[in-house]
Amino acid sequence: MEIGWKRKAEELVDHALAEDWAWGDVTTQALIPPDAEGKGSFVAKSTGVVAGLEVAHLVFSRVDPSLKFKSLIHDGGKLQHGTRIATIEGKVGSILQGERVALNFLQRLSGIATETGRYVEAVRGTKARIVDTRKTTPGLRFLEKYAVRAGGGQNHRVHLGDGILIKDNHLAALRARGLGLKAAIDLARKNAPHTLKIEVEVATVEEANEAVAAGADIVMLDNMSVEEMRRAVKSVGGRVMLEASGGVTLENVRSVAETGVDLISVGALTHSVKALDISLEMEPLTH
Amino acid sequence: MEIGWKRKAEELVDHALAEDWAWGDVTTQALIPPDAEGKGSFVAKSTGVVAGLEVAHLVFSRVDPSLKFKSLIHDGGKLQHGTRIATIEGKVGSILQGERVALNFLQRLSGIATETGRYVEAVRGTKARIVDTRKTTPGLRFLEKYAVRAGGGQNHRVHLGDGILIKDNHLAALRARGLGLKAAIDLARKNAPHTLKIEVEVATVEEANEAVAAGADIVMLDNMSVEEMRRAVKSVGGRVMLEASGGVTLENVRSVAETGVDLISVGALTHSVKALDISLEMEPLTH
Amino acid sequence: MEIGWKRKAEELVDHALAEDWAWGDVTTQALIPPDAEGKGSFVAKSTGVVAGLEVAHLVFSRVDPSLKFKSLIHDGGKLQHGTRIATIEGKVGSILQGERVALNFLQRLSGIATETGRYVEAVRGTKARIVDTRKTTPGLRFLEKYAVRAGGGQNHRVHLGDGILIKDNHLAALRARGLGLKAAIDLARKNAPHTLKIEVEVATVEEANEAVAAGADIVMLDNMSVEEMRRAVKSVGGRVMLEASGGVTLENVRSVAETGVDLISVGALTHSVKALDISLEMEPLTH
Amino acid sequence: MEIGWKRKAEELVDHALAEDWAWGDVTTQALIPPDAEGKGSFVAKSTGVVAGLEVAHLVFSRVDPSLKFKSLIHDGGKLQHGTRIATIEGKVGSILQGERVALNFLQRLSGIATETGRYVEAVRGTKARIVDTRKTTPGLRFLEKYAVRAGGGQNHRVHLGDGILIKDNHLAALRARGLGLKAAIDLARKNAPHTLKIEVEVATVEEANEAVAAGADIVMLDNMSVEEMRRAVKSVGGRVMLEASGGVTLENVRSVAETGVDLISVGALTHSVKALDISLEMEPLTH
Amino acid sequence: MEIGWKRKAEELVDHALAEDWAWGDVTTQALIPPDAEGKGSFVAKSTGVVAGLEVAHLVFSRVDPSLKFKSLIHDGGKLQHGTRIATIEGKVGSILQGERVALNFLQRLSGIATETGRYVEAVRGTKARIVDTRKTTPGLRFLEKYAVRAGGGQNHRVHLGDGILIKDNHLAALRARGLGLKAAIDLARKNAPHTLKIEVEVATVEEANEAVAAGADIVMLDNMSVEEMRRAVKSVGGRVMLEASGGVTLENVRSVAETGVDLISVGALTHSVKALDISLEMEPLTH
Amino acid sequence: MEIGWKRKAEELVDHALAEDWAWGDVTTQALIPPDAEGKGSFVAKSTGVVAGLEVAHLVFSRVDPSLKFKSLIHDGGKLQHGTRIATIEGKVGSILQGERVALNFLQRLSGIATETGRYVEAVRGTKARIVDTRKTTPGLRFLEKYAVRAGGGQNHRVHLGDGILIKDNHLAALRARGLGLKAAIDLARKNAPHTLKIEVEVATVEEANEAVAAGADIVMLDNMSVEEMRRAVKSVGGRVMLEASGGVTLENVRSVAETGVDLISVGALTHSVKALDISLEMEPLTH
Secondary structure, X not given: OOOOHHHHHHHHHHHHHHHHHOOOOHHHHHHOOOOOEEEEEEEEOOXXXXXXXXXXXXXXXXXXXXXXXXXXXXXXOEEOOOOEEEEEEEEHHHHHHHHHHHHHHHHHHHHHHHHHHHHHHHOOOOOOEEEOOOOOOOOOHHHHHHHHXXXXXXXXXXXXXXXXXXXXXXXXXXXXXXXXXXXXXXXXXXXXOOOEOEEEEEOOHHHHHHHHHHOOOEEEEEOOXXXXXXXHHHHXXXXXXXXXXXXXXXXXXXXXXXXXOOEEEOOHHHHOOOOOOEEEEEEEEOO | OOOOHHHHHHHHHHHHHHHHHEOEOHHHHHHOOOOOEEXXXXXXXXXXXXXXXXXXXXXXXXXXXXXXXXXXXXXXXXXXXXXXXXXXXXXXXXXXXXXXXXXXHHHHHHHXXXXXXXXXXXXXXXXXXXXXXXXXXXXXXXXXXXXXXXXXXXXXXXXXXXXXXXXXXXXXXXXXXOOOHHHHHHHHHHHOXXXXXXXXXXXXXXXXXXXXXXXXXXXXXXXXXXXXXXXXXXXXOOOOEEEEEOOOOOOOHHHHHOOOOOEEEXXXXXXXXXXXXXXXXXXXXXX | OOOOHHHHHHHHHHHHHHHHHXXXXXXXXXXXXXXXXXXXXXXXOOOEEOOOHHHHHHHHHHHOOOOEEEEOOOOOOEEOOOOEEEEXXXXXXXXXXXXXXXXXXXXXXXXXXXXXXXXXXXXXXXXXXXXXXXXXXXXXXXXXXXXXHHOOOEOOOOOOOOOEEEOHHXXXXXXXXXXXXXXXXXXXHHHOOOOEOEEEEEOOHHHHHHHHHHOOOEEEEEOOOHHHHHHHHHHHOOOOXXXXXXXXXOOOHHHHHXXXXXXXXXXXXXXXXXXXXXXXXXXXXXX | OOOOHHHHHHHHHHHHHHHHHOOOOHHHHHHOOOOOEEEEEEEEOOOEEOOOHHHHHHHHHHHOOOOEEEEOOOOOOEEOOOOEEXXXXXXXXXXXXXXXXXXXXXXXXXXXXXXXXXXXXXXXXXXXXXXXXXXXXXXXXXXXXXXXXXXXXXXXXOOOOOOEEEOHHHHHHHHOOOOOHXXXXXXXXXXXXXXXXXXXXXXXXXXXXHHHHHOOOEEEEEOOOHHHHHHHHHHHOOOOEEEEEOOOOOOOHHHHHOOOOOEEEOOHHHHOOOOOOEEEEEEEEOO | OOOOXXXXXXXXXXXXXXXXXXOEOHHHHHHOOOOOEEEEEEEEOOOEEOXXXXXXXXXXXXXXXXXXXXXXXXXXXXXXXXXXXXXXXXXXXXXHHHHHHHHHHHHHHHHHHHHHHXXXXXXXXXXXXXXXXXXXXXXXXXXXXXXHHHOOOEOOOOOOOOOEXXXXXXXXXXXXXXXXXXXXXXXXXXXXXXXXXXXXXXXXXHHHHHHHHHXXXXXXXEOOOHHHHHHHXXXXXXXXXXXXXXXXXXXXXXXXXXXXXXXXXXXXXXXXXXXXXXXXXXXXXXX | OOOOHHHHHHHHHHHHHHHHHEOXXXXXXXXXXXXXXXXXXXXXXXXXXXXXXXHHHHHHHHXXXXXXXXXXXXXXXXXXXXXXXXXXXXXXXXHHHHHHHHHHHHHHHHHHHHHHHHHHHHOOOOOOEEEOOOOOOOOOHHXXXXXXXXXXXXXXXXXXOOOEEEOHHHHHHHHOOOOOHHHHHHHHHHHOOOOEOEEEEEOOHHHHHHHHHHOOOEEEEEOOOHHHHHHHHHHHOOOOEEEEEOOOOOOOHHHHHOOOOOEEEOOHHHHOOOOOOEEEEEEEEOO
């Protein structure tokens, strides 16, 4: 992961550990000899793409800095059933106390990377790029957007301040004042930071052309049929970027991509995550 | 939700809003007249069980206390395609700035309640209760465990301090010191708080009986076949509670329940959440 | 102390240091040469049991990581007047800035361990265990509960979620609805997590038997006379754990223990702490 | 309490509630009907001085803003056995969830005010004022210093930046560089903020005079006998304020005061607090 | 200010109040009768543009919710010497405790708005817009960027994630790998979010043209002379936005604007703030 | 800087980095090879006094602990145009991500030290000391007060609890109750901590004498003319410290100092900071 993520992730990890630990692990405390050492391996139980190894590492280093965590693969790497992903070695009590939280991060983030990877694979050879949305888990957005990148996707807006996206509800509010699409784009150009592109959500090919004419930088084709999208691509003729959005699934993403759109946004990448099956296999160490 | 949740949820909601808002909503700020008012309805787009209405309410009240949020149904209520769940009324700009975060909470929690409800329905008529696990989203555990209850399930341990659960890795560490199951339970009884029951994870019917003999209060049957579980139930004969765990799906949960176990824990309730499809439908208000 | 405490204690220690330091130590800053080095010894000024050495260590490491703290005894160890407990060495300015906060933690926690030790000693040879209560200092509960363990006691509930304790006020509220003790226990069994035992507070031998019959796991004998407790123990006959509570002092704890109860809870362990007299004796170092 | 305390106390109260509540009150949640209402009275079980009523009020308003808390006496007021201190009315579940935390604050702070009041009473008629020290509970300093004032005492330094206090360890560090008392006071005058008085700790009458001659504003007579203090008072002759410190008890404080010192500091006011016995007596309300 | 700012500003305001208040206002506490009421007026002592009224209001409402704050003008409004800006009424003690912090915010933000207003005025009639930089006071960026808008300016990037700005140091790092400007822009287009424009910093007219040819959306003319900028404007011919940067002062901004650039960024707007002279004039109220 | 500052500054630095970084640096992430290394020098672009080197160091160590920061001069040191202040070496990406925040701290604090140094220089040879005020940037007070000391000035009150300063508004509130200056000072002596001196703000020579007679420790001559101050100094005759306040500029500070006052407070030191011009000059490293 990039510089700076760690400072930000520490807070999340500590919060997750506090949530799981609260005031003590009564089982470990009662049973495990303080000097018992062991070694564990994180092993994939299905195929997929891994993401979150540095977060898992961070979890263990927050639980007990003396633990040794070693990644055997990089984020974005492909997993088969049985692939050893990482090892953790040191005090058994420490390992057991970090296990669940580390897996909770690792399985979710790998689940996102895996699903993203399937979409990216499905559109391979077309010009379309798979992008995410703001439909992320509250509190985990920056990690989930990272996992999308690990899976080969790209990020759409991270927050409401790093992209101008004029949606139907914005337009409806303006329309109630007698203002149309052109006026909306003019307002955005006049009032919003000049560093941001202006994207407009449209529902028809006509609106798409209207948006282009009004000066949009990107046009989002919302819930259009594949046929409509094809017409929109042709009609716009490369003057602006086109983004397909709404109702995209693994089944239809290829045909969406083949319409010639530049971007395909998929909310399910983050709003419906299936944890990737990864387990920690422990072995005691005897000295 | 119960007293006290709000104080706890406020922090999560504020964090989620900060994550989405960062420093401003450039689109709304540039386009929406400050005095524009509107009304929105949260509408279910599929069948399910709702959960998180109070959290959605909290989101809007943190965005703008002047917004009026009205629930039309209670958490735990059944949804059909088209069911109106709640309304929100007030400044359009405020509604748009809370929309995504409110939906991110509401859709996830309703997704959990819906899936839990399916499991609960599947075992109806048996004595088995559906319980969750610690495989929750980092940072959202208490809300996710609430959603499980809203869906009719019950909560297993919330954190490592409110239940003694002796798992294979604990036993392995003891075995390396020459100590067995009986010793483990004795250690737990001696060292852990007397307010907590002792649960032991076992893999065979023999171990189950050994655990009962050694004084376990609950025995977790880990990844056993339905046939083995049936034998375990018979053999234990009601002396302790039995919990089925591992590999439970909507397809097989009924047959697991019919073995006579008391509890069935399902990690997927929280580790693989499918957001329930809910949308906010807006209409501008003219005065 | 156990793994995980440090992450939790750091916040407390930093808060305590900020409270004491605020924005600077005007005296040290004005007087002490930055390169002055010294060595100090923490010395007991009375007999007792030590607790909190790792917290004191943490205080100094947060003030100045270059300080060298060395424990000469473990938490739970016995102190005589004059026992050297630990040494601290390094910059005089740093030592002086951590001194008061380190002592404030160490003296309080040792005070708790010492008092707990007296109770444990008083009941030695009986089966009774000394347990604490939730009457702790706001903000310091997990440290104070640790000090009770260091003194040889055991912990009762740490918070309202890790034990079911049905008290008179709960029963009164139910009684206003026409529900009795049996109904209360049934509600607890039905609604509360299955991992927790059910404890019921009773005031008479009859109620004790009623609670046992109704399925309580633990019965708390509240403010009973020694004679009544003896009768309760006899009457219950080992079917459940019995806890003596209320009005227990060092003077009467032995006779309470001799009634045959399993647990004796003592609020004074934490609600009325007498700081153990420990002082830091400094000597300048000359190089 | 003074303006500003509430903003500061809120954090403490929320932390204490989180510590006690964690994620839910399983007993109340399982048993108490959500609409059950009740009324409670806080009643003194011994004589004393009350402090912390506004904190107790704050606790309940953080638990449930709909609760009605009413003080029947002001902080600093005298309590007899049986004095009703305050009432709390509203949902039983809410009251029970705030009870322990409210009492933990109220009993401790009243314990401090009560003990302070005894010292103040003991020196009545002399010119001596009772002051506290920095030997406070980590995290609660500003509340404990408030309780000292409620009991009629005055506050010494709140933190290391609002008073210059040259102690033996400061002098020892300077002495190792060949610098004496005079040099220390000169350094303080030169380097420390001009808004602060300079206090010096001395062990003999001679040192007291030396400190006065060197320009000290206040001289602390550390661990002197009553006879020595009397000589010091006479010798200093009112040129500076004199503070008696060390070994002061309720038994000897009067004779210390009669030596003519201006201030008597008592660490035990805050380092060894005995909680005042206060209980909450509930009655269910029927409508 | 826009929705959402308040939630964000509360933290800043509370931190500023804690910094100023710490544990009490000894002067007010010692002198001011708790029931003394008064009224104060914030009055401009020089000409300028006001900003921060809502922050000042927030300060007082955090100090004491019973205070009545009334703005007499809106942020962005012009001030003359003597203009009454706002009134505050209520307890004298509360007003005095909020005064300094309220003024510290109000004077700084008004200072920024005033200076921005001077630049905006100086370029009136040209097409150039005045924009700020990331040279803001640590911790206050979002408020300072707001003040720039209040003064009529516009915001450049708020943080490193909401704009792509390729500066000399980025190019130097690439050049060390044998990569040039074209490669840099290609990398940005490939790797960075598609919602952001690409701005490139150049030092010569030739580089400006190279950047345009390579596909830059915005070109920053760094530290060029007015004459060079004129040539750059002519040469680029409106194909991309041009931003003048470096060495801009009130004296030369007009001639910079007249070169035809689109944007002029001025670091001094926020890195060298002169507080606007505003004072609080109090009058006691007698009832 | 003194012990303890770092723990306090870390929070500020992390907040400033989060403000600047938010969720990623899209430019660096897109362009800079992860293994690119470089070296930068902080170079003064004008004369002045440096302050904040340790804060700049802290910034880089929070961004990336592997960076090597080396100060070439100490805080308080004199800078000429071209003076190399510090070097930073390591990953280019890390350096670029810390650059702006490090400069934002360093330039501001050096700006304060530089301006303070000018005032101190201007009064050299007189007995007057330059002191600051509470007119600091919200959130940065302790760093700004440190910068004043680095520039050779001294600190006035840091917060409302470490100095008694009776101002006109306090006196006005008392006057409305029929109480005068003498009563005010008596109240302060009776109610405020004995460790603090009492300072009174006066507007005339007569009031100055009245304050001295009433027992003030320090008298602040507020907005007096130089001639009046001279008379006040003569009239008070060294009985108390005198502080000149209000309208002090670099132009008139010498004549103010020559009146014989002990202290001169200058709000502009912190309320109107001009950032010192310092730049980071980078060079790529090739291996």
